[in-house]
Amino acid sequence: QLDSSTGSSAYDALNRYSQHSSRRTFYQHTQLYILGRSAAEQGIYPFLDSIARNPINRPNVLMVVSEKKARDILSIQDGMESIQAMGMAAEIKLSAEYSQYPVVTYLEFAQRLLSETTAPLAPMVGIIEQAGPEGDSVKKTRINGTAVFKGDKMIGQLNEDESRGLLWAINKIKKGFLVIPGANLEIVTAKSKIIPELQDEKIKITIAIDEESNLLEYDGHREISSDLLQDLEKGQAREIERQVMAAVEKSQALNADVFGFGDTVHRKYKKEWPVLKARWEDIYPYIEVVVKVKTHVNEIGEINKALMRD
Structure with missing residues (x-):
């Protein structure tokens, strides 16, 4: 089940989520950060800053950019995992293992951001439609590119x-x-x-x-x-x-x-x-x-x- 909350910043949204959630948020299990393309193009520095300042966030969480809204990607049940985020993280790692697309952690993204000249990167995930076993249309997620950033703004893709x-x-x-x-x-x-x-x-x-x-x-x-x-x-x-x-x-x-x-x-x-x-x-x-x-x-x-x- 996918739940969500909105706010003026990342932590404002999380704080508002805790007001109506029946469970505590547990960041140590975070698999990846999915950023919608429009947000990535506008600039993600406030989000990166909020992650860096909180000691409970892990530096090896994966960075991902979605072609559409992050919610659209996470709402699709694809693969063998019951939790979409875990399945997507495994898919990204396997893709990197077979040398198709890069796997980029938050720490690696931040290191590139701190470089005087090197551009940050993140794999991109999109949605495709395939014929299901009964002829119906089934939506699946696929890694389909590498997002290229200039500073904290996405400017194109490979x-x-x-x-x-x-x-x-x-x-x-x-x-x-x-x-x-x-x-x-x-x-x-x-x-x-x-x-x-x-x-x-x-x-x-x-x-x-x-x-x-x-x-x-x-x-x-x-x-x-x-x-x-x-x-x-x-x-x-x-x-x-x-x-x-x-x-x-x-x-x-x-x-x-x-x-x-x-x-x-x-x-x-x-x-x-x-x-x-x-x-x-x-x-x-x-x-x-x-x-x-x-x-x-x-x-x-x-x-x-x-x-x-x-």
Whole structure:
């Protein structure tokens, strides 16, 4: 059952809720904070401040932005959990585990907010309609993007490919799958590093990625030779680079440093940073970004010959 209350601030609403609730509020069980998109676009600083000041709030609660009102999301019974908030938290964590969208705690959001240049993020949840078992329409919740903030205001979002590209760049790829023409591969390990260079007052960023995978599916008819493995590795590298560059282009269009480039430049060029920081809004959209990817296919499965030949 979903209950609600309204007020002039977050704590005013909670205080008013306690006036008609039959149970005490117990914040230690909080799974996530869901912010409606309109509220996120207006600015969520008062909400963040109220959380930070109360010692009973936990820093590892997840941050989420809903496409519509938070109430609309929480009112949908979806998944295997009886409590929608718990099911959604599990869905977000599983999505991050399989490297689809980021999982962002309140602490991580606040740390990005405190950064001089890095843009805060949060996964986004929307509502879809599917045909039910009896042909009726059933509403379900789905993670469908990554909200990008400038300060405490949401200014845009990353789609699925751009969100995956962000995870590649910031070393948040854990496991998952990579689909390329003719093959599907399982990501085994992935490491990335952001390397800044300052030359003639211009910044160049190199994103170096090292990935290993196993072959899950191959729909061609070639034998699994060293030449084919090299082709698969090149295909992976191209796909990873495409995803990363998609995220770079969107973030530069939004002028929001989702990667933390500014922080890496600050750490390496401390003397030059004060001047760069003052101009970061003008610099960031035009930073040259180069993606270098090394991939390796470890396992090919139980067969090394195609079951059918051309």
